Amino acid sequence: MSEPLVEIRNIKKHYPVGSGLFGKKDKWLKAVDGITLEINKGETLGLVGESGCGKSTLGRIVVGLLNPTEGEVFFEGKPLMGKGRSRRELGKKIQMIFQDPYASLNPRMNVSNIIGEPLLLHKIGTTRERQKRVDELLERVGLSSAHGIRYPEEFSGGQRQRIGIARALALNPQLIVCDEPVSALDVSIQAQILNLLKDVQEDRGLSYIFIAHGLQAVKHISDRIVVMYLGKVMEISRTEDLFDNPLHPYTAALISAVPEPDPTLRDRERVLLKGDLPSPENPPIGCRFNTRCPLADQRCRQKEPPLEEVSPGRWAACFYHG
Amino acid sequence: MKNREKLLEVKHLQACFPTQRGEVKAINDVSFSIDKGEIVALVGESGSGKSVTALSVIGLNTPSIKYEKNSDISFKGKNLISMKKKQMKKIRGNEISMIFQDPLSSLNPLHPIGRQIAEPIQLHQGLSYIKSREKVIDLLKKVGIPEPEKRLKDYPHQLSGGMRQRIMIAMALACNPSLLIADEPTTALDVTIQAQILNVMRELQKDTGISILLITHDLGVVAEMADRVLVMYGGEIVEEGDVFSIFQNPKHPYTEGLLSSVPKLRGASENRLRTIPGTVPNPLELPKGCNFQTRCSYATEQCSDLSPQLVSNEMNGKVACWHPLEKVNKKVTNFV
Numbered sequence: 001m002s003e004p005l006v007e008i009r010n011i012k013k014h015y016p017v018g019s020g021l022f023g024k025k026d027k028w029l030k031a032v033d034g035i036t037l038e039i040n041k042g043e044t045l046g047l048v049g050e051s052g053c054g055k056s057t058l059g060r061i062v063v064g065l066l067n068p069t070e071g072e073v074f075f076e077g078k079p080l081m082g083k084g085r086s087r088r089e090l091g092k093k094i095q096m097i098f099q100d101p102y103a104s105l106n107p108r109m110n111v112s113n114i115i116g117e118p119l120l121l122h123k124i125g126t127t128r129e130r131q132k133r134v135d136e137l138l139e140r141v142g143l144s145s146a147h148g149i150r151y152p153e154e155f156s157g158g159q160r161q162r163i164g165i166a167r168a169l170a171l172n173p174q175l176i177v178c179d180e181p182v183s184a185l186d187v188s189i190q191a192q193i194l195n196l197l198k199d200v201q202e203d204r205g206l207s208y209i210f211i212a213h214g215l216q217a218v219k220h221i222s223d224r225i226v227v228m229y230l231g232k233v234m235e236i237s238r239t240e241d242l243f244d245n246p247l248h249p250y251t252a253a254l255i256s257a258v259p260e261p262d263p264t265l266r267d268r269e270r271v272l273l274k275g276d277l278p279s280p281e282n283p284p285i286g287c288r289f290n291t292r293c294p295l296a297d298q299r300c301r302q303k304e305p306p307l308e309e310v311s312p313g314r315w316a317a318c319f320y321h322g
Numbered sequence: 323m324k325n326r327e328k329l330l331e332v333k334h335l336q337a338c339f340p341t342q343r344g345e346v347k348a349i350n351d352v353s354f355s356i357d358k359g360e361i362v363a364l365v366g367e368s369g370s371g372k373s374v375t376a377l378s379v380i381g382l383n384t385p386s387i388k389y390e391k392n393s394d395i396s397f398k399g400k401n402l403i404s405m406k407k408k409q410m411k412k413i414r415g416n417e418i419s420m421i422f423q424d425p426l427s428s429l430n431p432l433h434p435i436g437r438q439i440a441e442p443i444q445l446h447q448g449l450s451y452i453k454s455r456e457k458v459i460d461l462l463k464k465v466g467i468p469e470p471e472k473r474l475k476d477y478p479h480q481l482s483g484g485m486r487q488r489i490m491i492a493m494a495l496a497c498n499p500s501l502l503i504a505d506e507p508t509t510a511l512d513v514t515i516q517a518q519i520l521n522v523m524r525e526l527q528k529d530t531g532i533s534i535l536l537i538t539h540d541l542g543v544v545a546e547m548a549d550r551v552l553v554m555y556g557g558e559i560v561e562e563g564d565v566f567s568i569f570q571n572p573k574h575p576y577t578e579g580l581l582s583s584v585p586k587l588r589g590a591s592e593n594r595l596r597t598i599p600g601t602v603p604n605p606l607e608l609p610k611g612c613n614f615q616t617r618c619s620y621a622t623e624q625c626s627d628l629s630p631q632l633v634s635n636e637m638n639g640k641v642a643c644w645h646p647l648e649k650v651n652k653k654v655t656n657f658v
Binding site for chain 2: 156159188253272277
C-alpha cells in the first residue's frame with residue numbers, strides 16, 4: 001500500500017498566450033505550475049478543484065497525452081517518458097476514462113472493435129483469443145457479449161461509460177486516470193458507475209487518479225484527496241481528515257459550497273467566497289487564493305506559502321492553515 | 323406559512339412530439355400548481371419531461387408540439403395554452419420570465435449587457451434606454467455586480483460564467499414578474515460560484531416575493547432552495563410533497579432510489595452506493611402500467627397491468643404508486 005506506483009515530480013505545463021505566428025512568447029498560461037505527488041499501489045487519489053485549476057491537464061500528463069514543460073513522471077521508479085519509451089508502451093500500464101462518453105467512442109466502430117483495439121494495437125493474442133477477452137470484459141462491466149456487434153449510438157450515456165471502462169481495462173493497466181467519469185451522467189446512473197469502478201479496483205488492485213469537480217463522488221471513491229487551485233496544490237489529505245478538518249481555507253469553502261441533499265441543513269452557516277475565479281493567465285501575486293480568501297492579509301499578498309507537511313500525511317499551502 | 327394563493331395551475335397537461343419513429347409522448351397528464359411566493363422544484367433525470375413542462379408554461383416549446391385537448395395551464399385566471407402568440411408575448415418576460423442553464427448562449431454576443439437588460443423594460447413598459455438606465459443599474463446592484471455603472475457597456479464574452487448568470491437573472495427580473503422559471507440555473511457553474519448564485523436567488527425571492535419554478539437534477543440544490551418538490555419520471559409526476567417530507571420520508575420507490583444514490587458529504591462514506599438498476603425507459607417504448615416497474619424492486623403484477631394515479635396521502639403530498647413506502651422504510655438502509 002505504501003509503495004509509490006507513480007511519482008510526479010515538480011510537473012509544470014505552460015502554454016504561450018497572446019503571441020502571433022512569429023510573435024514573441026512572453027506571456028504564459030501556467031496551467032500546472034509545479035506539482036509533486038505520489039500515487040500508491042491500489043490507491044485512489046482524488047483531484048478536485050474548479051475550472052482552470054489544471055486537474056485535467058495534470059491527468060493528461062500522467063497518461064502521456066501531453067508533454068510537461070518541466071518536471072518528470074516516474075512509474076515504478078523509472079521515468080515514464082524518455083529514451084526508448086514510447087507512448088504506446090505506456091498504454092499497457094496507464095489508461096484513461098474520459099468525461100464525455102459520447103465523444104470518446106468512435107461512432108464507426110462496433111463495441112467489440114472498440115474494446116479490442118488496444119489488444120490489436122499491442123498484437124496480443126489471436127483473433128479468437130481477443131474476442132474471448134472482449135466478451136469477458138463486456139460481462140465484467142455489466143453488459144453482455146451480445147452487445148459487441150452494436151455501435152456506440154445504440155447505447156445510453158451510462159452504458160457508453162461502461163464501454164469506456166472495458167476499453168481501459170483491456171490491457172490490464174496498473175493505473176487508470178478517470179477524468180470526470182460521472183459528471184455527464186444522470187444521478188441514478190452515476191451511482192452504478194461509481195460502484196463498478198470500486199468493484200473493478202477490488203478485483204485487480206488497480207490505482208485510480210479520479211478527477212472531478214464534484215466533491216461528493218470524489219469523497220465516495222478516494223483514499224486521499226488533492227485540492228488544486230489555479231495550477232497549484234492547496235492541500236493533500238486523507239479523505240476523512242479532509243472532510244472532518246480541512247486545513248486550507250479554500251478546501252473549507254469548497255466543502256461548504258456543496259449543496260447538501262438534506263433540507264434540515266439549509267440554514268447552516270456557509271463560507272461564501274467573494275468574487276470570481278481569477279484567470280490562470282494572470283494569477284494573483286503571493287498566495288493564489290488571496291483575492292477570495294477570508295483569512296488573507298498583507299503577507300499572503302506578497303509571499304506565496306509553500307506546501308508544507310502539517311502533520312503526518314497532511315500537506316497544506318497556507319500561512320494560516322486550520 | 324404564507325397565505326396560499328394560487329398563481330399558476332397546470333391541469334392534465336399532455337403533450338407529444340411527432341418524430342420519424344412515431345409520436346413521442348413527452349408529458350402525460352401532468353397537474354400541479356404554484357402558490358404566490360413559493361419555490362417549487364421540478365426534479366427528474368434526462369428525458370423525464372421536466373423541461374418540456376416548464377417550456378409549456380412560458381410557451382417556448384417547438385411549434386411542432388401537440389397538446390392534448392383538455393390540457394390547461396391557467397396563470398392569473400388566463401389559459402396560456404389557448405392564448406394567441408401576440409398575447410403570450412405580452413406575458414413572457416413581463417409576468418413570467420425564464421433563466422437558462424447556459425448563460426453564454428442565452429445572451430446576445432453583439433449587444434452590451436446594459437442594453438440587453440433594458441430590452442424587456444423598453445418592450446413592456448415603453449421606456450427608452452436612457453430612462454431605463456437607472457433601473458438597469460439598480461438591477462445589477464441587486465444581483466451583486468460590483469460597480470454596475472462600469473459594466474453596462476461590457477459584452478457577454480468579457481464576463482465570467484457566474485457574472486453572466488447574474489446578468490440573466492437581472493434581465494429576467496427587469497419587469498418584476500410574478501413567476502420565474504429557472505432551468506438548471508447553476509449546473510454549468512463551479513461549486514463556489516453556484517453557492518453565490520443560489521444565494522442571490524434566495525435573497526431576491528425574499529425581497530420580491532416572486533414564485534420560482536426551479537428545474538434541476540441536483541437534489542442538493544432542491545434541498546437548499548425548494549418549499550415543495552415535484553418528482554418526474556417518464557413524463558409523469560410520480561411524487562409531490564413539501565421538501566422536508568420528500569427528503570425524510572419519500573413515498574415513491576423512485577424518489578427513495580434517487581435520494582440514496584447520491585453520495586453523502588457529511589458522515590462516513592458508505593462502501594457501496596445504493597443504485598437504481600437499469601436505465602430510463604425509451605419514451606417510444608414505455609411499458610404498460612407503471613413506467614418505473616422495470617427498475618422497481620417492489621413491483622408486482624398490479625404494476626404491470628395498470629398505471630397508478632397520483633393520489634393524495636396523509637402527509638399532504640401526492641404519490642403515484644401502488645405500493646407507496648411506509649415511514650419505517652427510510653430507517654432501514656439495507657445496502658444492496
